[in-house]
Amino acid sequence: MESWSRFLDTFFNWEVIERYFPAIMKGVVVTIEIAAAVVVTGTLLGLALAIMRTFRLLAVNALIVVFVDIFRALPPLVLVLLVYFGLPNIGINLPSFAVLWLVLALVLAAFAEEIFWAGILSIPKGQWEAARCTGLGFLGTLTYVVLPQAIRLTVPPLTNRTIAITKNTALGTVIGVGEILNQATTAQSFSGNATPLMMGAIAYVILFIPVVVLGRFLETRFTWRRV
């Protein structure tokens, strides 16, 4: 019984919960904002790069592949630190949330580009040919025939990758972005109690469980609908 109350006091201390609830909520808002910005800009940039790649311009495609491989190879934390501490040396001072956004959006774009590109490549040549035979141009074929099918195929892998990358918003804590984990660790050091960390963990679960469930739903739905 003794250890049970100690457990509760360490992880679910009511006083600490009441005191730091507003701070954690502020962190939740920041996390949502950055995650949303990363998802939107990252996927759009990834899609734009994949589309650019369909033009098969040798130099452009080489650049895209180099970008994609580097951003997929490097741990996001390394990139965050590199950009945050590196850019000021060349006179660029970005606020820490912008650094986090930029880095995660680029990482997501790199993965998304590969996923979209694989989707585009998996559309049979006959689809291109049939559309071109009706007089539709390259862009028209891409827009109306190829991309709608390719994007459908990319939804499951892209959802999983997006979840994985948006969880990296927690890296913001090392450069002082006031997201969930940052608020939680600050509160933990002030209160000398682990309860804020538990609150942070619960906040992540509440935030991401719906996304994970949505991902699973899309996955089953989109595999069924493949005609």
Added chain:
Amino acid sequence: MTTGALPILEIRGLRKRFHDVEVLRGIDLVVLPQQLVFVIGPSGSGKSTLLRCCNRLEEPSAGSIRVAGVDVMARSTDINAMRRQIGMVFQSFNLYPHMTALRNVTLALAKVLGKPRAEAERIGMAALDRVGLADKARSYPGELSGGQQQRVAIARALALEPKVMLFDEPTSALDPELVGSVLNVMRELKRGGMTMLVVSHEMRFARDAADRVIFMDHGVIVEEGPPQQMFSAPSEARTRAFIAELAR
């Protein structure tokens, strides 16, 4: 020309090489309006390549191709405008799986010809009606049989009112019991005056619908003539051997 009919399709000295293999080695072929020209030949003889050169899905290596008098290869020719006058039907249908039958037919009407939605749908329904599938307008390709899919593909080409239609083994991917419905649609097109170049091995169809049968082998036209003569009394040994093989 005594008939006064200008050729719809006029192929002169057509050559096509893939790397160092010459697949078409000098093809001359003229298709007059409302004719149905039937092409047979062993697998790999270049039949598909011949059709695909006509709308430049493959770039010819040499020779000239004219459709209704217009040089398909000329720099001044808008290839997209050209292509919608050349209907193409593939062995594998190639319908857009994410669109209904009607949308498959109306896509080019809307996005290439810029027809308003109501008009595109009216034309699309008329085309589907012609292939006997007006009642399947809202179905997706995955919900249709192979024969129905191929007829939708024919309607998709037909809706653009092409000057000539190219068929590349349109019934080869179909179960035997579905072949007839597609051939009937093609017969109906022929009766309606459509000019057609058809690669197929349906000899019975050729006998009653073709004006001319062409036998190709190794990238050249070996022999050509009316179906009765080609199927009953071909003059070349190679043709005879191939026909005998087909008839087995």
